[in-house]
Amino acid sequence: MxxxxxxxxxxxxxxxxxxxxxxxxxxxxxxxxxxxxxxxxxxxxxxxxxxxxxxxxxxxxxxxxxxxxxxxxxxxxxxxxxxxxxxxxxxxxxxxxxxxxxxxxxxxxxxxxxxxxxxxxxxxxEKHRIEAIATFKDSQDQIHYTAVTPYHDVLPLLSRYYRSKFPGKEFLIYDNKRKYALFYNLLTISHISMEIPTDFFKTQSSSKPLKPLITKTVPYPFSRRANFKNSNQKAAV
Known part of the structure; x- marks a missing residue:
């Protein structure tokens, strides 16, 4: 053998x-x-x-x-x-x-x-918990953003919910633990592997732009998008 x-x-x-x-x-x-x-x-x-x-x-x-x-x-x-x-x-x-x-x-x-x-x-x-507790702010360049620390790697599952919740709005969700973000620019969903300074998320107003921090984006591969839409399961992302 x-x-x-x-x-x-x-x-x-x-x-x-x-x-x-x-x-x-x-x-x-x-x-x-x-x-x-x-x-x-x-x-x-x-x-x-x-x-x-x-x-x-x-x-x-x-x-x-x-x-x-x-x-x-x-x-x-x-x-x-x-x-x-x-x-x-x-x-x-x-x-x-x-x-x-x-x-x-x-x-x-x-x-x-x-x-x-x-x-x-x-x-x-965990997906539903994050959807319930996440609170968003607006950056200077009008991007809804938030930072979360989920127990599991649920960011790939959140896009569908927030695209429905924020129609016509760009948004970014950052995972403090895994150091990457989910970014939606109205056209595509991207995976951003980078570390965003923690003080950015402590800002109480929209005094800082977010897009300059988004220096490298990688579109989600097929298996991180709505793969379940043709099955008996509802699309998850």
Whole structure:
């Protein structure tokens, strides 16, 4: 049997889906899947880094949708929980979806699914909590903005709600813990990986412009947008 491998990726949902594609295509003996920043080598595991390939990630996502559309939301929400070991749990679940009991029994997969369902529920509740407590200010350049510190990585799930709440308004939501922001400019939703000074959010008036701080924006990949609109689930973002 091939020696077990720990597969590493750069982080991000598309990176994770790329790992799934590679592991299935090459029939790898996977012992764990970890983000590069969190890597902890197993005693008997080799490690291999998998580079993001959006086309491969999309093939996995589309394949899951064909197998079980209702699983899309559970998989994505559970991933955003950031729970330790979440990638390997999702790998087991998706592998069972495609290959049955080849690596994990139907009985064992029930425990995996219960955990994923629990984690997805936690993320859904955190999404609603942030929507309820977030308070916005207006910057000098008329951008609604706020900073939040969610327990889970829920920013990718907030766009749809705030586009409806603030029609015709640009807005920015900053995650204090993860140091990135969700920015909507009326045309696109962008992911901003940067650190915004904390004193900016302490300003009581619109005395400061926000756009000069937005120096580098990255549009959300397909899997961070409204992927559930064609399924039985409502669009989440």
């Amino acid at each position: 091939e020696k077990a491998k720990t597969l590493m990726y750069e982080g991000g949902f598309n990176g994770f889906l790329t790992v799934i594609f590679k592991s299935f295509k090459e029939n790898l003996n996977v012992s764990d899947i970890q983000k590069q920043r969190d890597i902890q080598k197993g005693l008997f595991s080799e490690t291999e880094t998998v580079q993001l390939q959006s086309d491969k990630a999309k093939r996995v996502w589309d394949g899951i949708q064909k197998k079980d559309r209702t699983a899309l939301k559970t998989i994505y929400f559970a991933y955003l929980s950031e729970k330790t070991g979440i990638e390997f749990l999702l790998y087991q679940y998706i592998h069972h979806m495609f290959f049955g009991e080849a690596k994990i029994s139907s009985e064992a997969i029930k425990d995996v699914f219960l955990k994923l369902h629990q984690y997805a529920g936690m993320v859904a509740r």
